[in-house]
Amino acid sequence: MIAGISIYEILTLTSILFFIGIYGFFTRENLITVLMSVELILNASAVNFVLINTYLYPDLLQGAVFSIFIVALAAAETALAIAIIINLYKLIYSVEVKDTETMKY
Amino acid sequence: MDFSYTILIPLIPLALFLILGLFSKKIPASISGWLGSLGLGTSFALSLYTAYHYFMDGKLEGVYQTFIYKQTWLVFTDKLHIDLGVLIDPISVMMMVVVTTISFMVHLYSRGYMHGDDGYTRFFSYLALFSFSMLGLVLATNLFQMYIFWELVGASSFLLIGYYYTKPSAVAAAKKAFIVTRFADLGFLLGILLISYYTGTFDFQDLTSEEGLLIAGWGASASFMGLSVFTWGLILIYMGGVGKSAMLPFHIWLPDAMEGPTPVSALIHAATMVVAGVYLVARLFPAYYFVEDGFALQVVAYVGALSSLVAALIAVTQTDIKRVLAFSTMSQIGYMMLALGVSKYEGHEGLGYMASMFHLFTHAMFKALLFLGAGSVIHAVHSNYMKDMGGLRKYMPITHITFLIASLSIAGFPGFAGFFSKDEILVAAFESNKLIYFSSVFVAGLTAFYMFRLYFNIFWGEDRKYAHTPHESPLSMTIPLIFLAFMSIFAGYIPFSQFVTADLTPFTAHLDLPLAAIASSVGIIGIIIAFIFYKKPNDLPERFANAFGFIYKWIYNKLYFDELYIFVTKKILFGIVAFSASWFDKNVVDGSMIGIGNVTVSVSNKIKGMQSGKLQDYAMSFVGGIVVIAMVVFYIWIN
Amino acid sequence: METIIFYILAAIIILFAVASVTSRKILRAVIYLLFVLIGIAGLYFLVDYNFLAAIQLTVYGGGIIVLFIFAVLLIHHVELELEKTALKKKLIAGALSAAGLAVTLWAISTYPFPETTATYTSIEVADIGRKLLSYEDGGFILPFEVISVLLVAVMIGAIVVAKGKKLSEDRSPKTEDGSEKLIENN
Numbered sequence: 001m002i003a004g005i006s007i008y009e010i011l012t013l014t015s016i017l018f019f020i021g022i023y024g025f026f027t028r029e030n031l032i033t034v035l036m037s038v039e040l041i042l043n044a045s046a047v048n049f050v051l052i053n054t055y056l057y058p059d060l061l062q063g064a065v066f067s068i069f070i071v072a073l074a075a076a077e078t079a080l081a082i083a084i085i086i087n088l089y090k091l092i093y094s095v096e097v098k099d100t101e102t103m104k105y
Numbered sequence: 106m107d108f109s110y111t112i113l114i115p116l117i118p119l120a121l122f123l124i125l126g127l128f129s130k131k132i133p134a135s136i137s138g139w140l141g142s143l144g145l146g147t148s149f150a151l152s153l154y155t156a157y158h159y160f161m162d163g164k165l166e167g168v169y170q171t172f173i174y175k176q177t178w179l180v181f182t183d184k185l186h187i188d189l190g191v192l193i194d195p196i197s198v199m200m201m202v203v204v205t206t207i208s209f210m211v212h213l214y215s216r217g218y219m220h221g222d223d224g225y226t227r228f229f230s231y232l233a234l235f236s237f238s239m240l241g242l243v244l245a246t247n248l249f250q251m252y253i254f255w256e257l258v259g260a261s262s263f264l265l266i267g268y269y270y271t272k273p274s275a276v277a278a279a280k281k282a283f284i285v286t287r288f289a290d291l292g293f294l295l296g297i298l299l300i301s302y303y304t305g306t307f308d309f310q311d312l313t314s315e316e317g318l319l320i321a322g323w324g325a326s327a328s329f330m331g332l333s334v335f336t337w338g339l340i341l342i343y344m345g346g347v348g349k350s351a352m353l354p355f356h357i358w359l360p361d362a363m364e365g366p367t368p369v370s371a372l373i374h375a376a377t378m379v380v381a382g383v384y385l386v387a388r389l390f391p392a393y394y395f396v397e398d399g400f401a402l403q404v405v406a407y408v409g410a411l412s413s414l415v416a417a418l419i420a421v422t423q424t425d426i427k428r429v430l431a432f433s434t435m436s437q438i439g440y441m442m443l444a445l446g447v448s449k450y451e452g453h454e455g456l457g458y459m460a461s462m463f464h465l466f467t468h469a470m471f472k473a474l475l476f477l478g479a480g481s482v483i484h485a486v487h488s489n490y491m492k493d494m495g496g497l498r499k500y501m502p503i504t505h506i507t508f509l510i511a512s513l514s515i516a517g518f519p520g521f522a523g524f525f526s527k528d529e530i531l532v533a534a535f536e537s538n539k540l541i542y543f544s545s546v547f548v549a550g551l552t553a554f555y556m557f558r559l560y561f562n563i564f565w566g567e568d569r570k571y572a573h574t575p576h577e578s579p580l581s582m583t584i585p586l587i588f589l590a591f592m593s594i595f596a597g598y599i600p601f602s603q604f605v606t607a608d609l610t611p612f613t614a615h616l617d618l619p620l621a622a623i624a625s626s627v628g629i630i631g632i633i634i635a636f637i638f639y640k641k642p643n644d645l646p647e648r649f650a651n652a653f654g655f656i657y658k659w660i661y662n663k664l665y666f667d668e669l670y671i672f673v674t675k676k677i678l679f680g681i682v683a684f685s686a687s688w689f690d691k692n693v694v695d696g697s698m699i700g701i702g703n704v705t706v707s708v709s710n711k712i713k714g715m716q717s718g719k720l721q722d723y724a725m726s727f728v729g730g731i732v733v734i735a736m737v738v739f740y741i742w743i744n
Numbered sequence: 745m746e747t748i749i750f751y752i753l754a755a756i757i758i759l760f761a762v763a764s765v766t767s768r769k770i771l772r773a774v775i776y777l778l779f780v781l782i783g784i785a786g787l788y789f790l791v792d793y794n795f796l797a798a799i800q801l802t803v804y805g806g807g808i809i810v811l812f813i814f815a816v817l818l819i820h821h822v823e824l825e826l827e828k829t830a831l832k833k834k835l836i837a838g839a840l841s842a843a844g845l846a847v848t849l850w851a852i853s854t855y856p857f858p859e860t861t862a863t864y865t866s867i868e869v870a871d872i873g874r875k876l877l878s879y880e881d882g883g884f885i886l887p888f889e890v891i892s893v894l895l896v897a898v899m900i901g902a903i904v905v906a907k908g909k910k911l912s913e914d915r916s917p918k919t920e921d922g923s924e925k926l927i928e929n930n
Contacts, residue, residue: 002790004747011852013754017761017780019845022728024765026721026837027829032815033770034721036777039808040761043784054791056857058864061875064793065884068872071799072891076898078808082815083906089819096827101718725840732844739851 007055011048018044031085031095038081039074046070106162108172108193111155114148114201115191115240118208118233121145125230134225138216141229142209145236149209152201159198160604169195169609173310175246184305191244192309195605196387196462200243200380203469206592207376208236210585214477215368217581218484228268232372235261239377243384247307248297248342251385255293255345258381259286262373266365278361285358289348296341303327303334313391332397339393339401343408346382351435352412352442357666359435363427363489367480370427375434375476376469383441383465390458390607394450406446410541413439417551421558425489426479429559430472433515436548437468443545444530447537448607455607456614457537460529463601467522470596471514474589478508481582482563485575491559495566500575503583505564507590512560514593516553517628519621522597528621535620549624553631561639746790753790757783768828770820774812781805792866 002010017040024037046067053063089095121144125137132140163169175190191197212232219228238257245251260283267279301307304317311317327334346352351359351374362374373379386393386405393402413436420432441461448457481504486493498505514521517528527549534542577583602614662668715722757780764776781804788797879885 002746002750005750007857008852009750009754012849013757015845015848015852016758019841019848020758020761020765022844023837023841026725026728026840027834028765029827029829030770032812032819033765033773036773036812037765039777039804040764040780043781043804047784047787050788050793050796051791054793054864054867056860058860058862061867061871062882064796064867064872065875067796068799068876069887069891071796071803072895075803075808076895078811079902080898080905082811083902085815086818086906095819097719097721100720725837728844729840732840732847735844735847735851739847739854743854 007051010051010055014044014048014051017047029097031088031097031100032082034097035078035081035085039078042070042074042077046074106158106170106172108155108159108191109174110151111191111193111201111244112174114151114155114205115237115244117144117148117151118236118240121233122230122237125226125233129226129230132226137226137229138212138219141233142212142216144233145205145209145212148236148240149205152198152205155193156198156202159193160195163193164611167610169611171310171609173246182305185301185307187249187307188246189250190246192246193244195609196384197243199462199466199605200384201240203380203466204236204239204243204377207372207469207473208232208239210473210477210589211368211372214371214480214582214585215366217579218368218480219366220579224268228366231261231264231268232369235265235373235378239381242381245309247309248301248312249307251388252290252293252297255349255381256290258378259283259290259349262286262362262378265369265373266362268365268369272364274361275364278358278364282358282362285355286348289355290345292341292343292348293345296338296343296345299334299338299341303338309388313389315391315395332400335392336397336401339389339396340404342389343382343386343393343401343405346385347408348382349385350379350382350438350442352382352408352439353415354666356412356416356435357670360423360428360431363425363431367427367476367483370431371473371476371480374431375472379434379438380441380465380469383438383445383461386442386445387458387462390445390448391450393445394448394607402446402448404446406443406538406541409439409442409444409446410544411439412436413443413548414544417548417555420555421551424491426482426491426494426559426563427476427489429555430475430479433475433552433555434472436552437464437472437515440527440530440545440548441465441468443541444533447534447541449537450607452606452608452610453612453614455612456529456602457533458607459602459605459614460526460533462605464523464526464530466599466601467514467526467593467596470589470592471511471523474507474511474586474593475515477582477586477589478504478511481578481586482508484578484582486569491562493569494563496564496568497575498564501564501577503577503586507583507586508560508564510590511593512556514597516556516632517549517624518553518632519625520594520597522593522595524621524625525597525616526601528616528624529614531624532617532620535617546624546627550627550631553628554635557632557635558639561635565640749786750790753783753786756780757787770816771813774809774816777812778805778809781809791864795867795869795872 021037021040021044024040025034028034028037049063049067049070051063053060057063085095088100092099094100121141125132125141129137159169163172172193173190175188175192177186178189179187181187212229215228215232219225222228235258238254238261241254242251242258245254263279263283266282267276269275297307300312304312304322306312306317329337344355348355359374359379363370365373393399393405416432416435416439420429420436423429423432441464444457444461444464446457448455448459448461450458481501482494482497483489485497485501485504488494510521514523517524531542531545531549534545600613603611606612715726760776760779760783764773764780767773767776781800785797785800785805788794788800875882876884876888
């Protein structure tokens with residue numbers, strides 16, 4: 001609980017953070033920066049878990065535990081994604097989104 | 106009595122066809138010719154033996170028996186099944202003899218005629234295939250087996266007409282023959298289906314027996330346009346015969362079929378295949394005679410008479426010797442048809458039937474001889490046209506004599522084979538239908554005239570400038586000529602009415618002297634006119650032709666039948682029917698399909714940008730979708 | 745006091761987040777992201793969830809950001825400027841994000857969150873640990889194990905993927921051929 005701050009303000013903050021991440025995901029042209037946007041999205045949701053836990057269910061721990069899981073997953077995801085990006089760079093000497101459109105086929 | 110060995114008669118040519126056809130590259134020409142001749146010789150001997158055996162011992166209480174050996178093949182219902190087998194009765198034995206005789210002679214002859222040709226072995230394999238199919242047709246036990254071999258005969262005829270497949274005209278002629286006869290065979294097939302549907306059987310025995318459903322039940326059968334369906338079926342079947350036998354109006358393929366090698370013309374287009382139509386009617390004769398009181402038989406008679414007249418008229422004007430013979434063939438087959446058409450069924454009343462078969466037999470001999478003789482002439486002068494011939498009697502004595510015999514025989518000169526058979530036909534016609542009789546007598550005169558026009562033009566008259574001096578053909582070609590010449594004289598003395606009759610009961614036929622005198626005098630008049638016109642070169646024929654003017658031109662152009670067909674097919678079928686059909690097809694059927702395709706293509710062109718393969722674009726659509734769904738869900742939730 | 749700190753943190757988070765997704769200098773973008781993560785760690789401190797805040801700082805600030813920086817350095821020059829994004833795309837993305845945000849905020853503002861009577865103190869590490877390893881009702885032993893297996897798998901996977909093949913001999917710049925290779929490798 002943060003004194004003087006209601007859940008609405010916190011959720012507003014995380015929503016803004018979330019959609020900034022979404023915006024970044026849409027607009028960034030580089031895979032690394034796209035990945036960074038994903039980190040923003042993940043963090044926004046992790047904060048949501050923790051704060052909803054503390055505000056609405058103070059006697060429980062689920063949200064807190066889940067946020068730990070989220071951090072673990074985020075670390076794993078980032079490591080793997082960066083490995084893929086580096087490999088991609090080795091293959092096509094580019095990490096631009098526009099060069100990776102093989103999904104089209 | 107056991108006639109099951111007769112199955113060998115068609116099987117030997119089949120084996121020959123397979124051997125020669127499959128190993129045509131391996132077997133040297135010298136062997137294949139002998140092999141073919143030997144095989145057909147065996148068939149020939151076997152069929153002679155069969156004929157002897159059958160006609161001597163095949164009677165039971167004075168009636169010829171029918172022997173059937175068959176194997177059930179395709180079963181549709183208990184009664185309706187297609188069998189394969191052999192049927193031995195007088196006409197099939199007679200036809201078997203004709204086919205094997207002519208085929209054997211043609212094989213012998215071809216050894217000389219085709220000498221040095223590239224496709225020598227191929228030619229003999231085709232000949233064997235043809236002989237097999239024709240014998241299968243003759244021995245068929247049921248309509249469907251006959252139809253199968255009927256088509257096989259058509260196919261082998263196609264192969265043989267188109268034998269010189271590098272020659273465009275031969276290819277066109279083969280195609281024309283195949284398409285025209287195939288069109289006619291459509292009628293045959295429909296007829297078979299109609300008859301078998303209503304009677305529930307294909308079997309000749311059932312179809313022609315007087316207790317059978319076809320004959321006994323026609324009165325109770327369904328009718329269509331005032332005629333019994335059985336009559337329609339028989340007329341449709343006859344349509345197939347009309348096509349094969351080159352009767353009006355399906356005769357147009359026959360003159361063109363002369364593009365094939367001459368022995369082929371002798372075998373197929375003179376003696377055997379073209380009489381298949383006659384054989385078909387003869388085979389089903391009781392049905393034709395009894396159903397609807399012989400209405401279908403009337404059709405047969407009039408088509409035969411008309412064809413015979415028209416063909417004889419056209420033959421008078423043609424200049425290609427093989428075409429003259431082709432029209433002559435058509436005319437003579439018309440004779441056989443009309444003889445069948447005017448025939449009655451029992452005893453001496455069935456004279457027409459007997460006469461038709463008799464004429465079929467003698468005609469096969471002398472017409473094959475004429476063709477082979479013509480082939481010999483063509484072989485010598487390397488041209489088909491009368492203008493390139495003349496005075497050949499000095500160079501080719503054997504051909505000359507045999508050709509003369511054949512011409513006399515076909516002209517009905519007393520004592521020759523054609524005289525007897527033609528006389529029987531005229532008697533039968535006289536007894537039944539005067540109109541047909543007079544037309545036939547006129548045709549007899551015309552026949553004599555055009556045959557001797559041919560004869561004088563080839564063997565008399567002035568010598569032409571030949572590239573090299575014509576010489577008599579080799580022995581391999583003259584021996585068949587001599588044999589057939591012998592047959593052309595003496596075949597007439599066979600007491601045919603003792604052997605082949607409509608009701609299988611022998612009777613004694615007499616020469617009707619007054620009628621015979623009329624016929625032979627008409628023939629002799631024809632010969633004399635030809636003698637005057639063509640013995641010495643003079644301008645009589647030209648003046649005559651000019652006097653008739655456009656009639657002559659009309660007939661010379663074969664009464665414009667080909668042009669009529671071309672008009673019908675090109676202008677009416679292709680021009681109007683096909684054009685509008687294709688317009689409909691292109692604009693409505695295809696148009697709607699193409700329209701759907703075009704719309705799909707343009708829509709997909711518009712929206713294919715969405716499938717950019719870019720992760721972000723997909724994510725955008727995804728988020729956009731979620732936003733919309735979320736809006737809707739919240740909106741509903743609030744309310 | 746906490747209110748003010750919260751607003752300061754919120755301002756930091758939002759400002760640097762925006763900077764992070766718009767900056768065209770990639771290394772700067774990474775550093776801005778670091779600030780955002782630190783700001784979030786601050787939020788965790790504010791609610792007395794010190795354990796998670798520590799994790800946030802070490803794993804994110806210490807691990808992931810370093811990983812990003814290494815990746816950037818492996819691939820780009822530090823000074824490299826990113827390509828400009830097309831304005832149209834920016835507008836669409838912006839509109840879409842704004843719409844999404846509007847819907848979310850609308851939903852949040854209209855949703856009646858239940859009042860709670862229990863008082864919150866802080867989340868202790870010991871509780872978390874017990875909870876994670878508890879196999880009774882509401883225990884997290886299974887997800888915990890799954891996550892550990894996942895982490896091992898990811899570790900091995902990352903090594904294998906990043907190791908990859910040797911660089912091709914010619915080191916030619918990106919080509920159509922290059923993208924062909926990608927297909928084959930996938």
